[in-house]
Amino acid sequence: MLTKDLVAASSKPLVLSILADGESYGYEIIQKVRELSGGHIEWSDGMLYPVLHRLERDGLIKSEWKESETGRERKYYFLSADGRKALKTEQHQWLAVHNTLSKLWNLKPASI
Amino acid sequence: MEPQTRFDLNTAVNHWRTEMAFNLTAEDRRELETHLQDTMTELRQRGLNDEESFWLACHRVGRPQPLAEELEKANPGKIWRERVFWMVLAYLVISLWGSTVNAVINLLHFSRAVHQTSTTQFVATASHYIFSLLPVVVFAMWLVKGKLSLAQERLAGFFSTKRLIVYALGWSVANSGLDILFLVKQAVRMSSGYIILDNCLFQIIRTAALVAILVWLMPKTERIKKTA
Numbered sequence: 001m002l003t004k005d006l007v008a009a010s011s012k013p014l015v016l017s018i019l020a021d022g023e024s025y026g027y028e029i030i031q032k033v034r035e036l037s038g039g040h041i042e043w044s045d046g047m048l049y050p051v052l053h054r055l056e057r058d059g060l061i062k063s064e065w066k067e068s069e070t071g072r073e074r075k076y077y078f079l080s081a082d083g084r085k086a087l088k089t090e091q092h093q094w095l096a097v098h099n100t101l102s103k104l105w106n107l108k109p110a111s112i
Numbered sequence: 113m114e115p116q117t118r119f120d121l122n123t124a125v126n127h128w129r130t131e132m133a134f135n136l137t138a139e140d141r142r143e144l145e146t147h148l149q150d151t152m153t154e155l156r157q158r159g160l161n162d163e164e165s166f167w168l169a170c171h172r173v174g175r176p177q178p179l180a181e182e183l184e185k186a187n188p189g190k191i192w193r194e195r196v197f198w199m200v201l202a203y204l205v206i207s208l209w210g211s212t213v214n215a216v217i218n219l220l221h222f223s224r225a226v227h228q229t230s231t232t233q234f235v236a237t238a239s240h241y242i243f244s245l246l247p248v249v250v251f252a253m254w255l256v257k258g259k260l261s262l263a264q265e266r267l268a269g270f271f272s273t274k275r276l277i278v279y280a281l282g283w284s285v286a287n288s289g290l291d292i293l294f295l296v297k298q299a300v301r302m303s304s305g306y307i308i309l310d311n312c313l314f315q316i317i318r319t320a321a322l323v324a325i326l327v328w329l330m331p332k333t334e335r336i337k338k339t340a
Contacts, residue, residue, distance in 0.1 A: 026143065027150040045147060046174030049140070050182035057187055072150075075143045 002041055011043070011051045013090040016083055019061060023078040026052060052077055060086050119163040128170060135180035137194045148173050197329040204322045206247050208283050211315055213243040215290035219297070276330075277323050284319040288312035 002010070018029050026048050033041050055061045060083035067073050079087070102108065128148070132141045148169050155165035173179075184191060221236040295308045 025146070027147050044174060045151070045172045046144065046179045047182060049143065049147075049179075050186040053140075053183060053186040072146060073142075074146050075139075 007041065007043065010041070011048070012055065013087070013094055014041075015048075015051060015055060015077075016060065016079065016087040016090060019077055019079045019083070020087055023076045025074040025076050027074075029077075055083070059083075119166075121162045121166060124163075124166050132176050135176040135191075136183065137191050140183055144173055144179070193329055197326060200322055200325055200329065202247075202251070204280060204319065204326070206244075208280070208287065208319065209247050210244045211284070211287040212290070213240060215287055215294060217243075218294045219290060274327070276326060280319050280323045281316070284316050287315060 014033055015029060018024055018032050024032070026045075029052075030043055030045055030048055033043060052061065052063075056063055056077070059080060061077045062080050063075050063077050065073055066076050125145075125148075129141065129145065132144065136144070151169035151172055152162075152165045155168055156162070160168065180191070217236055217240050221232065291308050291312050
């Protein structure tokens with residue numbers, strides 16, 4: 001399990017990366033993170049929404065209410081142009097950390 | 113044996129909604145409710161019953177107070193903006209309704225006023241107060257029955273668009289129409305028409321000012337689309 005600080009720091013690149021694959025809503029984003037991390041990253045459900053709202057306020061993502069096939073209305077989020085730029089910056093920063101640690105730990109470095 | 117109280121999902125969700133409504137904006141509450149419903153659907157598919165899936169889903173979504181604090185940090189002032197919006201809207205509806213009641217009673221009262229007695233005077237005054245307070249009573253009943261958040265949602269759908277301008281101004285012009293009708297009937301006997309005309313003008317200006325504040329405070333318009 002990740003520490004609280006790391007969960008907070010990684011939520012932005014994780015949300016932006018998931019939305020880069022296409023629009024999604026809160027519940028689905030949490031499911032995806034849980035699935036992709038193999039259960040190592042567990043977000044408390046309600047706390048994702050402040051993250052989403054902050055990203056929306058900063059103009060990195062946008063939202064829209066839509067009706068799903070089941071008839072349930074959901075608030076869908078999608079990436080804005082600024083969000084794509086922010087994602088690129090995040091990628092560089094996280095890979096810089098990742099590559100440095102990989103070298104120190106004699107692991108194979110990653111590239112974009 | 114004592115009969116067990118049955119768990120009613122609708123009542124439970126309603127209660128949750130009311131609890132959330134005090135701390136969150138209507139839109140945030142709605143977003144969290146779809147999350148709650150999605151979680152319950154998943155848990156039911158895993159074999160949990162209504163009651164178990166409801167409580168577990170509530171636990172996962174979190175308590176209203178810490179959620180509200182985090183959401184407030186993400187978007188400061190949003191909840192206050194919405195609260196002020198509802199207060200101004202309530203004031204607008206109550207004042208417009210009050211003017212309508214006043215105008216109608218004036219008209220009815222006047223048509224029977226040839227032989228005015230203290231009884232008709234009393235009936236007119238009493239009915240004025242009773243009907244003017246009607247929206248307050250309806251509002252209080254919603255609050256008591258815990259239906260306020262649902263009513264709020266319906267009203268928000270109705271008023272949170274620019275249609276509000278047309279309805280409110282239309283209503284206040286109609287009120288003025290009634291007042292002028294009264295004036296026309298009354299003018300035969302009295303010449304205090306300026307007061308009524310002044311009132312009409314004041315009412316329209318006040319409505320326009322309130323509507324301008326509401327439009328400024330209005331929550332972001334939501335478009336509902338069907339997914340392809």
